[in-house]
Amino acid sequence: EADIYQTPRYxxxxxxxxxxxxxxxxxxxxxxxxxxxxPGMELHLIHYSYGVNSTEKGDLSSESTVSxxxxxxxxxxxxxxxxxxxxxxxxASSELGGTDEAFFGQGTRLTVV
Amino acid sequence: DQQVKQxxxxxxxxxxxxxxxxxxxxxxxxxxxxxxxxxxxxxxTFLISISSIKDKNEDGRFTVFLNKSAKxxxxxxVPSQPGDSAVYFCAAKLxxxxxxxxxxxxxxxxxxxx
Numbered sequence: 595e596a597d598i599y600q601t602p603r604y605x606x607x608x609x610x611x612x613x614x615x616x617x618x619x620x621x622x623x624x625x626x627x628x629x630x631x632x633p634g635m636e637l638h639l640i641h642y643s644y645g646v647n648s649t650e651k652g653d654l655s656s657e658s659t660v661s662x663x664x665x666x667x668x669x670x671x672x673x674x675x676x677x678x679x680x681x682x683x684x685x686a687s688s689e690l691g692g693t694d695e696a697f698f699g700q701g702t703r704l705t706v707v
Numbered sequence: 708d709q710q711v712k713q714x715x716x717x718x719x720x721x722x723x724x725x726x727x728x729x730x731x732x733x734x735x736x737x738x739x740x741x742x743x744x745x746x747x748x749x750x751x752t753f754l755i756s757i758s759s760i761k762d763k764n765e766d767g768r769f770t771v772f773l774n775k776s777a778k779x780x781x782x783x784x785v786p787s788q789p790g791d792s793a794v795y796f797c798a799a800k801l802x803x804x805x806x807x808x809x810x811x812x813x814x815x816x817x818x819x820x821x
Contacts, residue, residue, distance in 0.1 A: 603748075629811075634716065636709070637751070637796065637811040653808070684750050695741065696809060698750030 597621050600685050600699035607675055607706055615670045615702045617685030623697075624690035626668040630654060631682045631701075643668060644690065675706040710734045711799050713812035721820055726784040728815050730797030733778065739800035741809070742771060742782050744793045751796055755782070787819045 598619040607613055619626065624645040629637040629652075639652030643662040657679070658672050668687075672679055682703050686696040712731045720726045730740075738759045743751035757764040757771045757780065764771050770783045784791055797812040 598750075600750075634813060636711070636813045639808055642808070653810075686750075695753045695756065698743075698752065700748070700750045703748075 598685065598687055598697050598699045600683075600702050602702060603700060604703045605705070607704070609674075609676055609706055611675050613672050613675055613704070615683055615685075615704070617668045617670070617699055618666050619668075619687045619697070619699075620666060621687060621697065622665065623687035624665065625688045626662065627686040627688075627696065628652070628658075628660060628668070628670050629684040629686065630656065631684060637684060641670065675704075677706045680704060680706050709812075710737075711797055711810050711812040713795075713797055713815050715815050716813070717816040717818070719818045719820060720787050722789055723786045726782075726787045726791065726817055726819065728782040728784075728795050728797075728817065730780050730782075730812055731778055732780075732799050734799070734801060734810075735775075735778065737799035737801055737810075740771070740773060740780050741798045741800070742769075743796040743798060743811075744791075745796060745814070746793050754795070784817075787817075789819045789821050792817055792819050 601616045626643045628641040631637045638654035640656040641660040682701050684701045685699040688696040710733050741756040742754040744754045745751040755766050755769045757773050773780045794814040794816050796814045798809045
């Protein structure tokens with residue numbers, strides 16, 4: 595069973611608010627990822643990290659930012675939420691150079707009104 | 708440009724029969740392929756994978772077949788069970804070592820009817 599946790603599970607927030615989506619894993623994985631998924635669509639990689647103090651942009655441009663101050667923690671921040679940010683955000687982690695299996699959290703369903 | 712394609716958005720099968728989910732890819736540099744299963748309101752969970760040097764990998768009721776010349780892979784579930792009802796994502800890995808990224812398809816919703 596994967597030990598990767600995301601909070602909150604669901605969030606409804608007004609336009610212009612600042613939000614932080616939390617992601618933590620207890621597996622000691624170096625690599626962590628944020629994916630964005632809309633219903634019926636593929637998962638798009640928006641951010642990833644190789645380890646502490648490493649952050650990289652993914653394939654899909656995103657107005658969000660991430661930080662990696664601790665190995666186990668990879669929060670995603672939106673400074674000013676907009677309705678176009680409404681989506682599901684999935685955090686994942688994997689071993690660096692190990693197996694190719696990524697473990698996913700349960701996701702955060704964000705709705706910006 | 709979608710590099711991993713799952714052209715069937717949904718599939719419905721009877722319990723006990725075989726489910727076959729298909730996936731096509733365009734990038735011949737992909738070297739590893741994975742299938743993930745996703746229940747509503749949950750994150751994807753890893754199901755089975757296959758290296759590009761193999762053409763088949765089996766794990767219990769799940770078998771993945773890879774046809775490199777056709778750039779096609781398929782997931783077979785036999786016998787199908789109602790608990791298998793979920794969205795199945797095909798994913799492909801590009802790059803080696805620590806630099807790989809996973810590219811996902813849009814998923815296929817499998818419904819197994821009792």
